[in-house]
Amino acid sequence: MQWLLRRPVRLVPIGFGATILIGTLALMLPWATGQQRHTPFVTALFTSASAVSVTGLAVVDTPNYWNDFGLAVITILTQVGGLGIVTGATLVILAVSHQLGLRNRLLVQAETAEFGLGDVRRLLFRIAAIALTTEAIITVILTLRLWVKYDYAFGEALWTGVFHAVQAFNNGGFALYSDGLIGLSSDAWLILPMAFGALLGGLGFPALFEAVRSGRRPRCWSVSTKLTIWGSVTLVTVGFLALLATEWSNPYTLGIRPWPEKILAAFAQNAFFRTGGFNVINIEALGEESIPAIIALMFIGGGSASTAGGIKVSTFFLLAFVIWAELRGEPDVTIRHRRIATASQRQAVTVALLGVAIVVVGTVTLILLTQGVPHHVALFEVTSAFSTAGLSLGVAPDLPDGGQYVLIVLMYIGRVGSLTLGSALALNTRRRLYRYPEEQPLVG
Template sequence: MMPSFLTRFRHPAQVVAAGFGLAIAIGTVLLSLPIATTDRAPADWVVALFTATSAVCVTGLVIVDTESHWSVFGEVVIAVLVQVGGLGIMTMATLFTLLVSGRLGLRARIAAQAETKTLSMSDVRRVVRKVVLFSLGCEVVAAVVLTARFVVGYGESLGRAAYLGAFHAVTAFNNAGFALWPDNLMRFVADPWICLTIAVAVIVGGLGFPVVFELARSWRRPRKWSVLTRVTVGVSVTLLVLGTLVFLVTEWRNPRTLGALDDPGKLLAAFFTAVMPRSAGFNTLDISQMYPSSWLATDVLMFIGGGSAGTAGGLKVTTFGLLAFVVWAEVRGESRVNIGHRRLPEATQRQAVTITVLGVTLVAVSTYVLLALTPHGLDQVLFEVVAAFGTAGLSTGITPSLGVAGHLLLTVLMFIGRLGPLTMGSALALNQRSRHYELPEERVIVG
């Protein structure tokens, strides 16, 4: 018989939440040790908790400067937490995706999923192995390129360059956004080797394991792509192009952002800025000096986020894309929602709507609370809240000044934002029930 304490975690979503909570607790303890700070004084518990949550939830929001406040031990702890969080999200999200789609074997062999159709243990091991190898391979490639650039272009010693390359490869692929410079990556705004390497790592990590492997198998045959891949790729490319154009148009003449760069530099910086709201959190432009219209555009991109079963956060481009198809079908008066040659189940439509409404509600309530707790304006507060919920890690610069209550609110938002869409989506998909009767239909005026 299963022990009583295990029966409380029989749903996979509960297992994931408990696992991430444990990782955050361990990270908080490690970052609270005197050896974790540069001055060898124990870090404040709020700082340690906030940083550990930001790392495990691969967000990148900070209330202290990473390089000056944390020692090498502290930085390594942060990198390990980011790696654990990124791999955990990719692994569990991929398993949930395959579980929901029913693409793999069905055997009741995992106690945590005893009440649902579940993956076999052999399938789980194979998927986990592929996810780990894929993640580590991408990080190694990015680390090698960054290391070479730091040595050749900036005169760093090989050891220091390798450390910088490895750290930023891990935080980039896992969409975490931690950087070891006080200005994040602003000093590299015109360096395509640094910016494009990190941007590509962010995009690949944010697409999601199932999408990347399907593209690897059949990138020349788009007609054979699954709905997941079509929506993820289509919406991601659209958002990257539109985001780049919006930032170019809005910030072109802003002397504090793009205005100080030449034309190629402006294009590179705008593209990099459009990639980062996928939930990466790096910045080569001073976010605090952007126009409010750019903040709003960034809010939208951060809220949408990246692909499912990837390291990116947010609502997910798949959810956003599915809602767009639902709206389009309704506008055209069609009774069914079709994507390509496939029909979208009504249950999936309701799940997308549910996750979106819950996300909007959480952001609205959190923004109200933070406005009441701090003296900052709506633009900045909304930006911080969306960045935390979307695990984007971008900031207008007010995060350190939000106070203990504000920091705890953002900590909760990062945890919910990281696990909420994943656990809510899996819970809805795995908890479908059939009703053996129908109630009489009644029309209600909408609008």
């Protein structure tokens, strides 16, 4: 296993790129589509990149275009992409902690309760076990509900359950229904398991392992776990209330539903906003006042070393504490009686600002290539691709090839870029024997 840890920064993007190309070739086969036709390269590449990056954006009607073989390929690519990024992230974390030096390694282990290098196999086994167990539970619930309540044949109910369970936990977002999950949005037995699966997969295994560790109370969690879990709870609550407030009377989304269904749909959709990719309401009919909040939630994303994308919850809330400390004139940034290292603060700023730059450049590029897409729609699509959220305002299928290639690149960067960048920043730590005189430029 140690040979795999030597070059994890290079291995992750190469591995994902190779998987995308293999998936593209498989989806281009004539027997992958319903009409036994040849799939254009850009369509197959877009779908493969979307599945491997667990995004869920589509340029064709997924259930009607692809047949069972094509859908099975998408399922496998989603599973490989979800477990692959989590495994890669975990190996990078171990490699980073291994190369930080003895003193910093002890600090990392004390703060995050990381596994040692000798525990790699056990760690990867636990990751796979949790993922497959969660997917199995979701599959059983969905299968029984579709079989008993909706009179699906058992085989069809089982396949539908497996497909959506894999998509939910891995935050994939592909669905076997042309309207997404809108037709099932009033059934809590179908929607809630997928919503909780998406939330669980989006937490990240480091935070999840520590949260369920025997005898570990919340006040004993590491700062990283606290930022991830309590930050996720905060975003879910705020997003839920914001969506209810802005869409309560919108007749095209929540307005025509009875209030229990409004609450159910708002909660589930908010759970999918950050990276889940499913839609239980008509995304294209959202009010303009809802769009900024959704873009913000997508950009933040989920937890580190998770199936979610974005700049990560811990990055966002760490920056919030940095700003709060600066406004109060505090010399140090502290979170729950822990002083945050300056290197972590700089890394968080770098990740966030590079994310903003990528989204801005991608939006401008998409606008220049399309010439007909409104600016806010282009920003929504680009943010969705970069954060691997998978939601769309309906323009992705109509984009020219150039626009689709832009989204493909953004999905790839959003999936592996943050991990590669974060590990590179952590490994690029230098120690100088001298320091230059300090000066304070004017700011603001």
